[in-house]
Amino acid sequence: MPVAAACPIALRAFERERLKNMAYSHKIEYRLRVRAQIVLHAARGRSNARIAREMGLHLDTVRRWRSRFAERGLGGLRDRARSGRPPAFTPLQVAEVKALACRLPAETGVPLSRWSCPELAREAVARGIATFVSASTVCRWLADDALKPWQHRSWIFITDPDFQPRAERVLDLYARTWDGVPLDEDEYVISADEKTSIQARCRCHPTLAPGQARAMRVNHTYGRGGALAYLAAYDVHRATVFGRCESRTGIEPFMNLVAQVMSVEPYASAKRVFWIVDNGSSHRGKKAADRLTAAFPNAVMVHTPVHGSWLNQVEIYFSVVQRKVVSPNDFTDLTEVGDRLRAFEDRYNATAQPFQWKFTTSDLDDLLARLDRHTADHPEESSLRLAA
Template sequence: GIDGLADAPRSGRPPIYTPADRATVTAWACQLPAEQQVPLSRWSTPELAAHLRAGGIAASVSTVRRWLAADALKPWQHQSWIFMRDPDFEAKAAVVLDLYARTYQHSPLGADEYVISADEKPSIQARDRCHRTQAGGPRRPVRVNHDYRRRGALAYLAAYDVHHGQVFGRCEPSTGITAFTALVDQVMTAEPYASAKRVFFIVDNGSSHRGQVAIDR
């Protein structure tokens, strides 16, 4: 009958890559490049494909990218981590986390109590381009001259009201207790902080705001 006109089952085009090839890609992506004697800190898809080709697996960059995506692998991404050496870290962190949640010593903060996170960034290069930046246009990006003049370095200090989104910032010649005190004064002379019941400052262990000297100032 008419069913006899149907195509017979066919195997189709034979696969180009074997399951072992794909497993090798996954294994390499789950290793640091140094473990394969590759002088890279982390894999990118093109670098991984290039070194696979050198090892006899001639997979294209798009093929390697597709295999990595199927396994949710992104070897070019990284996250930092650190060992906590302070035995009191958990207790100290709990105070900070409570303040972020608008709580202090198990009591909610009032409407006239504020939490400020403050820090400083030293040695920011002040640079001046040798030629003016050119505006972009149709099919033309903004053009920035490569050459620049150094205009010295500045420190930037910032304080952030974590619950109201207010940011205070200032530039100083350098960091230090004097510069940080100026930032605190900038915050505490402005309303609503000047008349607040309490203002909590969250800072790190930098020498500019650590110890009794900083507290006394």
């Protein structure tokens, strides 16, 4: 009997490039790599028998994927849909479980703060949605719609009536502008705050350095060696940090930090030095601003809005300190904590670059506009906001 001729394969440029990526990538499934190699060999005009012999495959395998590519292109290299066994759950049952996951447990009378997959599976059986369903099945259903009821995020309404003008002043200073006028070369912007309660936890056994296939090990048991407050002032545009350790926070420790900065150049002889602070008790309100100006006439205090500490760039520096200095906490005493913090300041100031702050007044306008649209669509939340 005559042998059927092999399907001719002619590749376009993008198909050849995609097949090469599939054939030689180690991130692609092995079976897809083999199929791509079959097509590339066929595109060179080789016979099915030769391809099967050189690749160590069965002749029918080569013939199948060559013909499928000729019929459907790159999509023909994927496995065809298989019927599989009949579904054990109806679409209605799946929808009811997803609807249950989208309700707070308290609304259903269940004494839980949030759902987990095992709890959802048990509740579905208790409600008669299904006679039996496993937690893994529920997890798979939720993954189809990217539902994760076991997670939560916190949020807060803007309660400061002067939020926008206060935030704009801070953002303008980051852009080196004050009241619409660019800052001079001898005007500086300082971001300051306190990081409270840095503990000295002396571990009962020494910390072990990481090794082959082993992370660093820190003993869980520790003795308390007290706590201190770390006050820092960050020059926004020069990326310079001034810090000090105090036994507590308050007006006097904060003014000590101010004096530490304002007593050195270029701040001592500067035209103006803007101090961006939040509304903490150490520097809250007009009294704090007047106190600062009385001590240093060229200093200007600028407050962030209430619940707007995220606008204070020194918080970014504190996050760096938390990751690189404080965690994991293993210090013999508070003296070691202070020495480590001061040494890190020197190390940081030697190589630091200003933070790439990208949130501008235009972004602020967009954010507030989105919040206004949200409250307009949910008037019940707006009434709660006013009541608060």
